Structure formats: structure tokens, C-alpha cells
Amino acid sequence: MSVIIGLFENIRMYKSFDYAIGNLINFGLENNLPKIDEIIMKYIEFLERHLELAITYPNDFSLWEKILECKNVENEKIYQFLFKKVEINKLNLLVPKKDYFDMQDYMQTEFLNYCYVLTIINESDKTVLSNYMPQLLKEINKADINKRQVFKGIFFNSISSKDDEKYSKLSLYFFIKFHNGINEEIYCLYKKSIESLLKETVNDLNVINFITATILRYEQPTTSVFTLITHSSFRSQIYRLTFDLYWESDGRPKYATQWVNQLILEDKIFISQSIRTIVKYIRDEEVDKTNSLINILKSSNIEPHYKLREEDFIIMTFVKECSREQLKKTVELIRILCEKGYMHVTKLIETEIEITLNKLQEYNLETKSLLESLKPYTRVRIFNEWNRKYGC
Structure with a gap:
């Protein structure tokens, strides 16, 4: 015990061995080593003298979570430290400027680590946070707007419904994360x-x-x-x-x-997604989903700006080995696309259709109606070749 405590007797020693200290304390907590509670209390006494270290690595929320779970440590003393000693307004919430919101940037900050610790306390005993919340709100309302909004999104249910900051865009991100x-x-x-x-x-x-x-x-x-x-x-x-x-x-x-x-x-993008989804359902033999979505597509009005894209109709990966029922549904989809004017036969889609026609012939299924549907969208030479091979 004296060796571990010796590593954080002074600030210079601590900064030289903070990684080792974190590992040793983690190991002691995970394995419930003798006198680990005494080590923790000595450690908190050290942090009280150096509050700027309280929520910085290695003292992130994962270490505090283990400390709070330690049965031999008096939680009330930890609460006194976390709620009364740690200065919430001095915890950093510095994130790089980006064109989009990145939760990972916030996860690295002292402020969010502290909020995480509070949620851990709240999960184990809601009365604790409830008792300290008036004090926390008094302090948080002195902080900058970003801290206020982050806090109020995380602790949404503890914030007055009249407080508009809890409904901000930044608050919403953290509401989503924590609720x-x-x-x-x-x-x-x-x-x-x-x-x-x-x-x-x-x-x-x-x-x-x-x-x-x-x-x-x-x-x-x-x-x-x-x-x-x-x-x-x-x-x-x-x-x-x-x-x-x-x-x-x-x-x-x-x-x-x-x-x-x-x-x-x-929306033609939604039509694209619908066709890809139908193909997936056919491939995965999800019959009810296939039928339902095919019926929706079939009964919908025509979207004049949509034309089939190659990436929406990747069927060769399964048609070569598909069942009769899968093949029938694939043909039904192709005919609907033709009827609505969505079909666009590129060279790749020609290959896909060739495989489909060949499979129809292999199963001794009728091909003429499919060929007739495809005729307006197919190059004459290719159509004549298909008609000769599969149209009989």
C-alpha cells in the first residue's frame, strides 16, 4: 500500500507515474485487494489538493465507476468530493471545430466525463443526484451556454420544463445519447x-x-x-x-x-432504396416483406424522374442459384419496373437479365411476357439475341 501511495505523495511524482497509478488502482479495485479502500481515500485526499486532476486521465469515468462500486469505500465521502469539491465550471469542454457534430470529441472532455460519473451515481441511487441537483444547477447556470445545454440534455428529467435550454439542438444530441x-x-x-x-x-x-x-x-x-x-x-x-x-x-x-x-x-432516392430492399428481401427469402413492398411499389404513382440504377439492381449474386419462387419474384419486380418506365438497361443490367432469362429456361418457365416487357428498353441487337435464345 505504501508503494502505491508513495507514487502520488507529490504532484511531480504523480505526473511522472499517472499511467502506472491508474493501472494499479484499477487492478486493486477489480481484484478487491486488501486496504484498497484506504488507498482510494488517500487518493481522493491527494485529488482534493489538485482539483485540476480530478476528472483528467487516468481519472476518467471508468475509474470513478469502479471506485463507486467498491463496497469498502464510503460513498458519502466520494459524493462530498464529487459534488462539493470538484468545480464544475472549471472542467473543460473543448472540442475541435468541425462541420458536423462528433460525439467522440465531447467524450474526451473533462466535463462530459464528469457528467458520466453523475449518471453512474444516479443509476445506483436516484436520491443522491436529486439531493445535489439544486446545487449543481446553481453552478451550471453560471457556466457557458455549451456546458449548460450539454448538462440539460443529459439530465433532462431533472430540469424545469420552463427551461428552454433543455430543448436546444446541442441538448438534443445528449438527450439522444443518454435517454x-x-x-x-x-x-x-x-x-x-x-x-x-x-x-x-x-x-x-x-x-x-x-x-x-x-x-x-x-x-x-x-x-x-x-x-x-x-x-x-x-x-x-x-x-x-x-x-x-x-x-x-x-x-x-x-x-x-x-x-x-x-x-x-x-422521391426517386426512396424508390432506389425500395428496389434495393425488395432485391434484399427476395435474396433472403423474406416472402411477406417481399410481397408487401412489391405491392406498394406496384400501386404507387409513377415518379417521372427515376430511372433504374445499376447499384439498385444487383441480382446476379443470387439468381444463378435461386429457387423457383425467388426467380418468379425477381421477374415480377423487373416487369413492374418496365411498366412504370423505370427500367434502364445498361450493359451490366443486360448481364443481370441474361442470367434471369437463362434461369427461367432452366426451370422451364415462360419467358415471352418478360421479353415483351423489356423490349422498349433493350438494344435491338441484344433483344433479338434474347428472343432467339429464350423466346421460344
Whole structure:
């Protein structure tokens, strides 16, 4: 014990061995070494003299979590240190300037590590944070606006509903990070921030998932949000998630069907995603999903600006080995694309269709109707060749 304590008897020694100190304390806590509680209390006494080190590496939230879980350490003494000694306004929240929000940048800061420690305390005993929250809010309201908004997004439920800072865009990012789902009332309060995010670059999949799920649950596709989504820089990710949520096992979001039906009428990017999704469903033999989405595509009005893209129709990977039923569904999809004027037969798609025709012949299935559908979109020489080989 004296050896470990000796490493943090003075600040110069600590700074020389901070990595080793962190590892030793972690090891002691994980293995419940004798007198580890005494070491922890000595360590906290050291940190009280050097508060600038309290939430910096190696004293990040993972170490504090282990300290808080240590049964031999008096939690009240730790709470006194964390809530009364640590100066929340002096913890840094410095992140590099970027064109988009990056949660990882915030995760490296002292301020967010401190907030994480508070959430750990709150998970184990909600009364502790509740008792200290008035004091924390008094201090946090003296801090700069970014700290205030981050804090109020994380501890949303502890903040007054009259405090507009908890509904800011920055708060929303941290609400998403630290909370699971929202009700319609909270969605309405965050709606302006969600609309703002739809106009920006968003790379965080958790945020995109949250936006998609809440809109499908609480927003009909007849509002300004529809326009924002169809012009969003991350609409492709939204559309992929829309299909995932459409088949959610615990219940389809209230407006998911309306969104799918409306998007397939008006957005060629959504049509692309729909075709890729149908191909995936056929390949994976998800019959109900295939039939449902084919029917939606078939019954939708024509979007005049869409033409089939090669990347939307990659079927050769499975058609060579597909079953009769998979083949029939593939042919049905091709015919719908032709009927709607979406078909665009490039050289690669010619290869895909050739494989399909060959497979039809192998299964002794009718090819004439498919060839007739493809005729307006196919080069004369290629069509004549197909007709000669497969049209009998």
C-alpha cells in the first residue's frame, strides 16, 4: 500500500507515474485487494489538493465507476468530493471545430466525463443526484451556454420544463445519447431542433435512428418535415432505417405506412432504396416483406424522374442459384419496373437479365411476357439475341 501511495505523495511524482497509478488502482479495485479502500481515500485526499486532476486521465469515468462500486469505500465521502469539491465550471469542454457534430470529441472532455460519473451515481441511487441537483444547477447556470445545454440534455428529467435550454439542438444530441426514446410531448418540444438537424450534416447513426423513429411515430408526411427529409443530406440512411422500423417486431410506428407510401410517390432516392430492399428481401427469402413492398411499389404513382440504377439492381449474386419462387419474384419486380418506365438497361443490367432469362429456361418457365416487357428498353441487337435464345 505504501508503494502505491508513495507514487502520488507529490504532484511531480504523480505526473511522472499517472499511467502506472491508474493501472494499479484499477487492478486493486477489480481484484478487491486488501486496504484498497484506504488507498482510494488517500487518493481522493491527494485529488482534493489538485482539483485540476480530478476528472483528467487516468481519472476518467471508468475509474470513478469502479471506485463507486467498491463496497469498502464510503460513498458519502466520494459524493462530498464529487459534488462539493470538484468545480464544475472549471472542467473543460473543448472540442475541435468541425462541420458536423462528433460525439467522440465531447467524450474526451473533462466535463462530459464528469457528467458520466453523475449518471453512474444516479443509476445506483436516484436520491443522491436529486439531493445535489439544486446545487449543481446553481453552478451550471453560471457556466457557458455549451456546458449548460450539454448538462440539460443529459439530465433532462431533472430540469424545469420552463427551461428552454433543455430543448436546444446541442441538448438534443445528449438527450439522444443518454435517454431511450421519447413521448409525443417531448417530440413536440424538440421538433424545432429536429428540423434544424435535418438541414445539417449528421454522421451519428444513433441520432439518425432517433430522428427517423420519432418522425415515423409522431409526424404525418404532410408537413414541412416531409420536405426537410427529402432534401436532407442523410436521407439515404433515414430511408434504410424506415424499412427496418416498418417491420419492427414490437409494433410498426404509427405513421410508417403513410411515410412509405408518400415517399415512394415523390422521391426517386426512396424508390432506389425500395428496389434495393425488395432485391434484399427476395435474396433472403423474406416472402411477406417481399410481397408487401412489391405491392406498394406496384400501386404507387409513377415518379417521372427515376430511372433504374445499376447499384439498385444487383441480382446476379443470387439468381444463378435461386429457387423457383425467388426467380418468379425477381421477374415480377423487373416487369413492374418496365411498366412504370423505370427500367434502364445498361450493359451490366443486360448481364443481370441474361442470367434471369437463362434461369427461367432452366426451370422451364415462360419467358415471352418478360421479353415483351423489356423490349422498349433493350438494344435491338441484344433483344433479338434474347428472343432467339429464350423466346421460344
